[in-house]
Each structure stands twice: as structure tokens, then as C-alpha cells.
Amino acid sequence: MLASRLLSILMLLQARGRMTSVALAEALQVSTRTILRDVDALSAAGVPLWADRGRQGGIQLQPGWHTQLTGLTAPEAQALLLAGLPGPAAELGLGAAAASARRKMVASLPSHWRDQAEQVGQRLHLDPVDWYRAPDAPQFLREVADAVWRSERIVVDYERWQGQVRRTLEPLGLVLKAGAWYVVARSAGSPQPRTYRLASLRTLAFTGHVFTRPRAFSLAEHWQASARRFEASLRGMPARLRVSPRALSWLANSRLPATPVTAASTSTSTCTPVPAPTRAQADWQTVDVALESVEQGARQLLGFGAEVEVLSPPELRAELQQQLAALQRLYRQRRPAAPLSPPEAS
Numbered sequence: 001m002l003a004s005r006l007l008s009i010l011m012l013l014q015a016r017g018r019m020t021s022v023a024l025a026e027a028l029q030v031s032t033r034t035i036l037r038d039v040d041a042l043s044a045a046g047v048p049l050w051a052d053r054g055r056q057g058g059i060q061l062q063p064g065w066h067t068q069l070t071g072l073t074a075p076e077a078q079a080l081l082l083a084g085l086p087g088p089a090a091e092l093g094l095g096a097a098a099a100s101a102r103r104k105m106v107a108s109l110p111s112h113w114r115d116q117a118e119q120v121g122q123r124l125h126l127d128p129v130d131w132y133r134a135p136d137a138p139q140f141l142r143e144v145a146d147a148v149w150r151s152e153r154i155v156v157d158y159e160r161w162q163g164q165v166r167r168t169l170e171p172l173g174l175v176l177k178a179g180a181w182y183v184v185a186r187s188a189g190s191p192q193p194r195t196y197r198l199a200s201l202r203t204l205a206f207t208g209h210v211f212t213r214p215r216a217f218s219l220a221e222h223w224q225a226s227a228r229r230f231e232a233s234l235r236g237m238p239a240r241l242r243v244s245p246r247a248l249s250w251l252a253n254s255r256l257p258a259t260p261v262t263a264a265s266t267s268t269s270t271c272t273p274v275p276a277p278t279r280a281q282a283d284w285q286t287v288d289v290a291l292e293s294v295e296q297g298a299r300q301l302l303g304f305g306a307e308v309e310v311l312s313p314p315e316l317r318a319e320l321q322q323q324l325a326a327l328q329r330l331y332r333q334r335r336p337a338a339p340l341s342p343p344e345a346s
Contacts, residue, residue, distance in 0.1 A: 005030070006038055010061075013049065018058040021051075088176050093142045129179030136180045138198035143206075144183050147171045151210050157203040158196060169196070170211045173219035184222060193217070195226055235290035239297060240311040242284050247307035251289070256300075258287035286311070294319050 008028055012019060021039075025032045039059055042049060048062035129135045138144075140156075147154045148171045155168050169185040172193055176182075181198040240261065243251065251258045291297030298319040301308055310317045 002038075002041075005034075006042060009035070009038055009042065010047070013059065013061045018052075018060040020058045024059065091141060091181075092145050092174075128176060133179060136197075136199045138181050138201065140201050140204040141181055141198055143204050144171055144198060144201075145174060147206065148174055148183070151213055153207040153209045153211055155205045155207060156196075156201050159200040159202055164202060167196075168207070172213060172217060175219070175223050184219060184226075193222060195223075235292055237291045237293060237297065237313070237316075239289050239291050239313060239316055240286065241289060241301075242281060242286050242309040242311055243304075244281075244284050244307040247304050248285060248287070250304060250307070251287070254300075256289055258289050261286040261288055281309075284309075291316070298323055 005028060009024060012024060012027060019027075021032045021035045024035045028035070039049065039051065048065050049059060050062075051057065051059045144154070146152075151170075153168055153170055155166065157164055157166050168188040169183070170187075171183050171185040173184045174181060175184065175195075183196050183198055184193050185196060186193050241258075243258070248258065291300065294313075294315050297316050301310065301316075301320065302323060310320055
């Protein structure tokens with residue numbers, strides 16, 4: 001543990017330059033007293049570093065000095081190799097570079113780790129695309145990636161559901177989500193970053209003008225907060241259902257969170273009180289879910305058939321009744337059976 005922490009201090013100082021003892025303690029999740037003891041141990045071992053007091057002070061290595069040690073453990077090396085598996089790197093035009101970096105890293109590992117490292121690609125595979133969906137094939141992925149690296153403004157024509165719009169964007173980062181690529185960017189006149197799906201870009205032009213990235217911007221933090229807001233806004237209509245055991249598993253498979261209704265939640269909820277179950281529903285459960293809208297919720301719940309009963313809101317129950325009545329009218333019509341013809345020979 002001590003040896004690993006000493007190597008981590010060296011790696012941090014080598015990568016970031018001067019750092020305060022407080023910053024080192026936060027990065028390694030130890031106390032500042034532990035950091036100061038570790039610095040004394042490194043100095044006693046001959047590592048050329050020193051500490052300056054004051055507001056602009058900190059701990060730093062002698063300029064020009066660096067260590068050849070990586071400090072990688074076997075699990076850390078495997079994690080890096082897993083992160084470097086082909087796929088996204090190839091889509092960004094970095095497939096050859098990723099393969100070369102992987103070969104170099106494997107060659108630098110101790111001999112008894114190399115066999116384990118070579119097994120990562122044979123035993124683990126990442127497929128980020130959901131079932132029954134094809135991955136996005138954005139036309140301008142590499143161009144947007146270049147603009148992100150260079151911090152260069154771009155002008156794009158973006159297809160929205162209201163129609164096509166032109167935007168001047170300052171691309172801050174790329175995100176791969178469920179097989180789809182997105183760019184987080186600031187638009188002209190709007191300081192807050194927004195998310196744009198790359199598959200919806202119709203044209204792209206470089207402006208040749210470089211912008212200044214916001215210092216405090218964190219792509220990971222922005223994406224997590226944006227995703228939470230999007231999911232909350234997407235499913236803003238509460239509904240109460242009575243579901244069979246089969247439907248309960250279907251809800252889980254469809255990634256629709258269902259909260260069981262208890263006596264306490266029934267007394268404080270604004271939904272319709274739970275009626276007594278019928279004999280056929282003795283093993284059913286009452287759950288609360290969040291749906292996007294009455295129309296979308298009806299379409300989604302129709303696929304559950306008679307395994308789900310909507311208790312509230314009344315509008316959703318009425319919409320389901322209307323959809324079911326329309327289905328009955330459709331299938332009551334007598335139509336001649338269309339013969340199945342074999343496919344034409346090519």
C-alpha cells in the first residue's frame with residue numbers, strides 16, 4: 001500500500017507539476033499528514049523534490065527529472081487494455097494508433113503479466129449497442145473530433161424535429177451513448193453547453209477560428225447531469241398499475257422502473273386508491289411507474305396485454321379503452337385472406 005502510494009505521488013507530480021499537500025491528499029484519499037510523511041520518505045530515498053511554503057507554494061520535482069517507473073499493477077494494466085479495445089477508436093480514425101499503443105504497453109509489462117494482458121481481448125468484449133438496434137453511422141464524426149481536439153468553431157446544419165437549423169458551435173467533447181455519438185457544444189449566443197446527436201448533422205464547415213474552453217467545464221459531470229435532467233423530463237407522468245408476476249419482469253426488461261405501492265405510499269399518494277384485487281389477481285402487485293405521456297404510455301402498455309391493469313390516471317385508462325375498441329372494430333371487419341406468395345426469384 002505504501003509503495004503504491006509513493007509511486008502515485010511521483011506520477012501525479014510528474015504529470016501535473018507542482019501540487020499542494022492538500023491536493024495530493026484529496027487525489028489519494030489520505031490525510032495531509034500522511035502525504036508529508038510520504039514526501040519525507042521519497043526525499044530520504046534520493047528523489048529530488050522539495051516543498052515551498054506560502055500561497056503559491058507546493059510540492060514539486062526537480063525540473064527535468066522523471067522516473068521510468070509506471071507503477072502499473074496487473075489489474076490496472078488489464079483495465080487499460082480493456083479500455084483500449086477496438087471500436088470507438090477505429091470510428092474516430094485512431095484504430096492504428098490504438099493498436100500500436102496496445103502493443104507498446106504490452107511490451108513494457110513484466111513477462112509474467114504479458115500472457116494475462118493478451119487474454120483480455122480474447123475473454124472480454126464490449127458491445128455498446130442495444131438489442132435490435134444498429135449503431136449510428138455519423139457522417140462527420142472525424143471532423144467533429146478534429147474540431148474538439150483543436151478547439152475550433154464549426155458551422156453545422158442540424159436536423160431537429162421542428163426542421164433544419166444552422167448553428168455555429170464550439171465543440172467541447174464527444175460522448176458515445178448506447179451506440180450513438182453525441183457532441184456537447186456551446187452555441188453562439190448561449191453560454192450553456194447543449195447536446196447534439198452527430199447522426200442529425202447534415203452539413204459541417206470549419207471556421208478556422210479557435211475558441212477558449214471554459215476552465216471549470218467537466219464533460220463527465222455535464223453529461224451525467226444532462227442525462228438525469230433528460231430522463232426526468234422524458235417520464236414526467238406518474239401512473240399506478242396492477243401487474244401480474246410476468247408483467248413485473250417485463251417492466252424490468254423494458255427498463256421501466258416500477259416502485260411497489262405500500263400502505264404508507266397509498267395514504268400519501270395523489271393517485272387513485274388501490275381497489276381490492278379480484279380472485280384472478282391474487283398474486284398481482286400494485287406499482288407506480290413514470291411514463292412520458294398519455295399517448296406514449298398507452299402504446300407502451302398495450303404491449304403487455306391483459307397482464308397489466310391501469311388504475312390511474314383516468315386519462316390513461318380511457319385512452320387504453322379507446323385503443324382497444326379501435327382494435328376490436330378493425331378485426332371484426334371481414335376481409336378475404338390474402339394468399340402468401342413465394343418471393344420473386346432474383
